[in-house]
Amino acid sequence: MTITEVSKKYDISQDTLRYYERIGLIPAVNRTKGGMRDYSEESCGWIELAKCMRSAGIPIEALIEYCALAQQGDQTITARKELLVEERTKLLEKMEDMKKTLDKLNYKIDIYEKAEVSGVLSWEKPNA
Amino acid sequence: MTITEVSKKYDISQDTLRYYERIGLIPAVNRTKGGMRDYSEESCGWIELAKCMRSAGIPIEALIEYCALAQQGDQTITARKELLVEERTKLLEKMEDMKKTLDKLNYKIDIYEKAEVSGVLSWEKPNA
């Protein structure tokens, strides 16, 4: 696959794809004789993984380390697992924060909806 | 309350507290005759709200707009509600992304745990 195809398939800019490869967030991509990138099935797998992890805010640093470990073979299985467990813990914490914020948002939206009917907001607490 | 007290109470740096006020993410804080900040109960409510919203990644821009609207009185109730609804939608989308990532993380961790026992990882798919 060309970079244009991969870019469209995963909705990631070509600049970002090149950037990810340059910093080692994904392993080096195969090239044609001319030097153009030719994404294999496996490269696409890495792109998909990168997109998924980044969409959840997993830091670039952690993903670079994961990629480096993965390229060192089976003796890094434990290290990789620990890295993922650590990121999972952080992710769970973030999700809890977001749940709390969601509750607050729901509460405030509810108040505003009632206020739209009654016309006043005097009973709103700023920190509710 | 002094800025030091508020900083400790909400675990936000004094720099960040001043920054939030300067950019209008919270309304102006009362001052003593000498010009020092004297946080009221209401100011603390705003700080708490800011902390909660920011911890979920709600962008600064949106919070500045919300704060500006809130200071204009009851005629901005609908606008404020719409702003919150929009942010809630984005938050929900982010939470879904995170859920997907969590599932993938769980799946991969599970694979690594099994591999630790069997000693090989040959059956791992990169994009699983």
Added chain:
DNA sequence: TTAACATATGGAGTGCACTCCAAGTCAAGA
């Protein structure tokens, strides 16, 4: 009063994650 410390301001600097650009190379159709 005076030393020591807290707080004020405006502006510069940082870290992260892209994103854009210039200059050159490769590839495919007329």
Added chain:
DNA sequence: TCTTGACTTGGAGTGCACTCCATATGTTAA
């Protein structure tokens, strides 16, 4: 072959959200 457009690299620039700094002024205990 020539033109057009896709692709290459290294490096500079951007946007967001702080974070730090220098200098000055306020506050408090001795």
